[in-house]
Amino acid sequence: MTRLADALNRVARRIPVWAVYLLLALPIPWFFYQGLTGGLGRDPVKGLEHFYGLWALRLLIAGLAITPLRRVFGVSLLRFRRAIGVMTFVYALAHLTVWALLDVQGLSRIWADILKRPYLTIGMAGFLCLVPLAATSNNWSLRRLGARWRKLHRLTYVAALLAALHFLWLAKGFQLEPLVYAGLVAGLLIYRLPLGGLWQKGPRGWATRKGQQGS
Template identity: 60%
Template sequence: MRRLPAWPLYLLGAVPVFWLFWRGVQGGLGVDPVKAIEHRLGLWGLWWLIASLAITPLMRLTGLRLLKFRRAIGLTGFFYIVAHLLVWLVLDVQILSQIWADILKRPYITVGMAAFGLLIPLALTSNDWSLRRLGPVRWRRLHRLSYLAIPLGAVHFTMLVKGWQIEPLIYLAAIVAILALRLRRRKPARAAGAAVRP
């Protein structure tokens, strides 16, 4: 895996977006293509973000080292979420006053916007310059916002769907399990560090 570059992920990740819009233009997404595009972009973005969160636990459990791809996976997920938001803003709602009213009055939109707001500083600092500028400790602390942003994204999806559906609950459960693995791994390390202190 070390020999594989990470940059092709950005290109491969963008292909489904253009394919999805092309299907919408060609009439292949049903009677409401805007809603179909909006939904799929959000869902695919959640998939990418869950994948970025799972890289460290996967390495610990299986030894598969994918850390060099984590930045590309996370940024691709953010790209999908931005596209999801733009479709909602530009193609779905379109009216600025209505957008603000929906954010304030619809809880699932409020939660989704909160998740997006938390993702913005993570995306802006996902580069080597920011890592050097902030320092490893502060940079890692900042990027722990993903522990809140990604679950909020799953909650947004759970609140969005109509009726009782198992799919969003599966995503939410998977995120909770991944976070539990990450946090459980951190606690023994902290305890060991405290034990050797004089």
């Protein structure tokens, strides 16, 4: 396991961060093209909403998984955390934009729906949690906020929980997919509970010290 982790870390160090931004951005125009050409079914707007929202949730989960991967398996993807976080916001913004401009099509209706439908209220709350995270995902904010920056970025946990609830509430009837995503979010949040180091033991032993308690 240690050899595999070392090999993965060597590969990760060779990947430029800009390439991660590019790779994660590619599905945005691709899904839009699919919607224009009929590749998203009879209701391309709903299809586009679904794919953008699903990718935002996937990236939230990927961001939450970085710390367990490092602590438990010794795989360090910390250098990509900012790219994943920024692209999470981009997908969430695309999801919201498609819903507001192409689906609802009216400012008064937008706010009426948000206030009337609980799953939209939850979704909007999750998006608002991402706004300060995206706004402070830069070196200047890190220097300016100091220790407060890490506390602010714990909003990621709230955003992930709300996004999972939004997906669950949106689903009609029993569907496995939203349950799987909700389970992943729940597991990654439970991992962060203070359980006396129960989850910290990895291939390198008790992997973290007080100065390494990342989010």
